[in-house]
Amino acid sequence: MLKKTIAISVMIVLLFVSAVACGKSDGNKAAAPDASGNQGSGKAVKLRLGHITGESDAWHKGALKFAELVKEKSNGTVEVEVYPSSTLGNDRDLIEGMQLGSVDFALVAGVLSNFYEPFSILELPYLFRDQDHMEKVLYGDIGTKLKADLLTNAQVRGLDFWVRGPRELTANKKIEKVEDLKGLKIRVPEIPASIAAWKAMGASPTPMAFGEVYSSLQTGVIDAQENPFALIASNKIQEVQSHLMLTNHVYGYVLLTMSDITYQKLSPDQQKAVEEAAKEATTFENDLVAKQEVELLDSLKKDGMEVVELDTAPFMEKAKTVHGEFAQKYGQELYDSIMNVK
Incomplete structure (x- = not known):
C-alpha cells in the first residue's frame, strides 16, 4: 500500500513538472497570430x-x-x-x-x-x-x-x-573653364565613378570621409570639395572656401x-x-x-561666397569619357535604361 501511495505521489510530481515546462516552452515561441492574422508581439x-x-x-x-x-x-x-x-x-x-x-x-x-x-x-x-x-x-x-x-x-x-539639390564645386579660387581644374586637390566621396570623372576633368580627386572635409580645407590638405548647397551651408564650408561654382555635375x-x-x-x-x-x-x-x-544660395552669397556661373558643356564632355567604362563594368543595361527615360 505504501509503495502504491509513493508511486502515485511521484506521478503527480512528474505531471506538475511537465506542465510547468510546457508552459515555459510555449512562452518562448513566437506570438500567435492576432485577430487580424498578424504574427509578432508588436512590443515597444x-x-x-x-x-x-x-x-x-x-x-x-x-x-x-x-x-x-x-x-x-x-x-x-x-x-x-x-x-x-x-x-x-x-x-x-x-x-x-x-x-x-x-x-x-x-x-x-x-x-x-x-x-x-x-x-x-x-x-x-x-x-x-x-x-x-x-x-x-x-x-x-x-x-x-x-x-x-x-x-x-x-x-x-x-x-x-x-x-x-545638385552637387556644386567650391574652391578658394575662381574656376571658369575645365582647364582651371588641373591639379586641383578636390575631396570626393569614396565612389569610383566620382574619382574617375574628376580625374578625366583634370583634377586630383582625394577620397575622404565627409566628417574630415572642413578641417582638411582649413589646413590645406585639400583645395576644394563638391556638395549640394545644403551640405555646404550646414557644415559651414563657406568659412573655409571663397568661391562656389554652379557646375550642377550630379543631380543626387x-x-x-x-x-x-x-x-x-x-x-x-x-x-x-x-x-x-x-x-x-x-x-x-x-x-x-x-x-x-533658393534660400540657401542667397544665404551663401550673404556669407561672402562668390558665385560663379559657367558653361558646363566642356566639363560634361570630359566627364562623359568615363561613362562607357562604368556602364560596361557595372551594368550596360542599367545605364542604357537610364539614358532612355524621357
Whole structure:
C-alpha cells in the first residue's frame, strides 16, 4: 500500500513538472497570430537612425519627421532616435552597422556603390539631364529594382529615395573653364565613378570621409570639395572656401535605408508603419529641399561666397569619357535604361 501511495505521489510530481515546462516552452515561441492574422508581439522598441549632416540640414528635418510619423503610425510601439553629424559614424560605418544590426536606419547615398556596385552608375557626373530626369528614374521601375537588388546583395532595405539639390564645386579660387581644374586637390566621396570623372576633368580627386572635409580645407590638405548647397551651408564650408561654382555635375539622392535584421524583428503592423512613414517623410523632405535651394544660395552669397556661373558643356564632355567604362563594368543595361527615360 505504501509503495502504491509513493508511486502515485511521484506521478503527480512528474505531471506538475511537465506542465510547468510546457508552459515555459510555449512562452518562448513566437506570438500567435492576432485577430487580424498578424504574427509578432508588436512590443515597444527604440531604434536608431544615423546620418552625416548637421541639424539644420533637410536630411535631419526629414529624419525627425520620419521618426514622428513612425511613432504615430505604430501607436507608440516604435520610437526612432535620430543621430546627426556622423554621431554613429560615417556613411560606410552606417551601412556596415545596418548589415550587423547595430544601426537600424541611415540616410546614405553614393557610398552604397561599395556595397552594391551598380549604384556607381548613379554617381556618374552628368548622368542625368536634370532633376526631372533623375526623379523619373528613381521613382520608376529602375529605382524599384535598385532597391530590391540592394536588399538581395547587401541585406540593406531601401525604404525610399529622397531628392537633394545638385552637387556644386567650391574652391578658394575662381574656376571658369575645365582647364582651371588641373591639379586641383578636390575631396570626393569614396565612389569610383566620382574619382574617375574628376580625374578625366583634370583634377586630383582625394577620397575622404565627409566628417574630415572642413578641417582638411582649413589646413590645406585639400583645395576644394563638391556638395549640394545644403551640405555646404550646414557644415559651414563657406568659412573655409571663397568661391562656389554652379557646375550642377550630379543631380543626387539620399536613400532612407533600414537594416533588414531590424526589419525582420518587427511585427507586420510595425513594418507597415515604418513603410508608410517613409513615404510621407519623402514628400515632406522633397518639398523642403525644393524650398530651401533658393534660400540657401542667397544665404551663401550673404556669407561672402562668390558665385560663379559657367558653361558646363566642356566639363560634361570630359566627364562623359568615363561613362562607357562604368556602364560596361557595372551594368550596360542599367545605364542604357537610364539614358532612355524621357
